Amino acid sequence: MYAGVAISKSDDLRPLLERADIKLTGSQHLRDYIPKIESLEYQTLTQELCGQAVFLMFDGTRRLGEALNTVARFCNAEFEIILRLVQFITLEASPDNLALSATLTNLVIRELGLPFEAISGWGRDSVKVNGTALSRLSVIFLNSTDLLCICHTLNNTGERVGFPEKRDFMTAWLILVLNNNTAKKMWKSLTQHAMVGYSTIRWWSRQEVENEISENWHHVPNFLHQLEDEGVGDATTRRMLEIYAANPLLLEVSFAAGYDGTAQLLRTTYEMEGDRLEILLVFRRVEAVRAFGRSLGDPDNRGILPNVDAVIRRAMVPTVGTSLEKEFPGHGVFSGKITKIDKEDPEELIYHITYEDGDTETMQIAEVLPLLSVVEDQLRNYAIEQLRGAYEYLEKRLTGECDSSYDCRQRTASW
Template sequence: MTNRALVSFSNTRWWSKQEVENNIALNFGQLSRFLELLDSRGIGDATTKKLLSIYKSDPLKLKVSFAAGLDGLLSMLKTTYELEGDRLEIVLAFRRIETLRAYGRQLLSVSENRGLLPNVDVVIRMSLEPTVGLAIKKEFAGHGVFLGKIMSIDKEDTGKWWYQIEYGDGDRETMDIEELRAFDLTWTCEACYDCTHSYLVFELAQLFDPSFGSLKAGEIDATWVQRLAAIVPLAREAEGSLITKLEGELAAYITLASGFCCEHNDVDTFSDAVLSWWRNNGTEIPSWSLAARIVFSLSPNSCTSERVFSLLSDMFGDKQIGAMADYVQATLMLRYNSRL
């Protein structure tokens, strides 16, 4: 459609669905002509006809969906890629997610962005066909923000439409379509998932980054350590006594971590630096070293298991179907770890 390669966040994997959608969104104006050209040349057969059917059935809905992808999902996609891998992504996860949340807060900020998704807002405004009951939000200088609702719609002989708006305090005013587009439409949405526990685990995993220990030395106390019980494997280790041992070694850990700093943007550089620090200092704080090994084995993604499945498929075909479990496990472990 564009005669250019897709823009991607990764140099090593296939494009994700969202990356394809983002590229379509950036060239949405060419989409109809492109699909009709494919259809006229008989390219794509049933797939092309299905795509044309989807486009023609509700092009506005499709356009809004693509616009939403550009507004919010680009940042989410980038964060997803940053969390993929089998290094110390678990320790960086909180930092990555906080960056994403900061972007979300920026979108919600009335002062910075009027609390809107910019591309979605433009698409909706330019395509707006107001109906009775549509809610709007308008700020009146010196009086604050009021919610209003379209109560009636009238059409002049000239063909111009007028919209009667009534606000919560009973005041009314009439607007034309251009005036109406200048104000915010209102909507509500509900949270679909509860990620509270995962978010807490990501926050606590930062404790095992010695640069975090150095930076937050004055804030990390016994309460921080006790919160580590939220990471279930830590709470169960050594019959539940590991958390207490971590409290006992906390001062030593903070002292050893003092002055340590490392790069956080590149996961490989970060992982090498942090693992090297633990190799050099772990013997002096054995309980923290054990806890670090447990936390570092956690993964915020499914990459590790997917790679194991791929290796199994590659290494053991139909002729090895009777291989003993310990042989499979040992071979897989050697092959997997040889990558690291």
């Protein structure tokens, strides 16, 4: 039992252990010990929790056959943060708000024997049924605070990033590439490393796959054509080729924008996962995320999207009148325009630049491209609009401009 081996397996292990003169009873006899051991565990728990301010965190699966677990968090006399699993039950289906609130109330009052005022707060995912259940529990446990999981909130924010063309492409990609060994081998032969794993239940798993595609975008056209030539994927491969061929630059910008626009969200989510003192860091991390979101709507800034800018600049063809910006150390950033292009040598064009203060200089194409102004570019503005919706959603969650079940104001107040 301590090792987590199923009791039913003891009947198979018994002959093996008896060869080493280790006596083992049968599974039916061992089952008789379960209620007694559980009772002793609860006695130990109640002694440990007595007199403590207890914070209860609960979570459940979304699969068929709900598994609901509850963990108690408190600080002992030595100022150590202690975590104890106080409940793990399986249900035929996910409970509604009435069943969930009744289960948690029963746990506190009957199983743990704690007074109402001992519960200092509840930690939960931002699922509507949880919020409705907590509305009921807050009437009973008057000292408790309802705190939503910030990681879950950030993950929900990322799921609201737009780009329909990328979503369609990724649907086909996940169906084929991550489930077909031939496709996996083709991708590995091109990139020299295996495709990152994908999970439907792990935070940011889909975005991590998208990031890998974005980092290896130069391999994508060859990869898709190899799939078609080898007859791998059939209709799924054709669908990806159709989306890619419709507008390769738009699709690449979509992946680059996803990379830039969710990088801070993804990093903050993983930094905030833990069971110690992450709350001391969360304010600064989340404020940095909010600042990035606000910058997307700032007409003077328009967000910091280095990969998007690089993709757009690479596709641009500088002509007379094209704007650019260059930083001069100690003097600031100056705007300029291409006023003349020397075409004597078609393979090495010379660009004449005139700045707003009248200064001039000449550059080659490799020097010009990184300086081209893309702030007003149509594709860049499209990328910003597709990202802004997600950050507006986060802002509404944090300021309470949403359904009460998803209101994170108590969470932000605790920071």
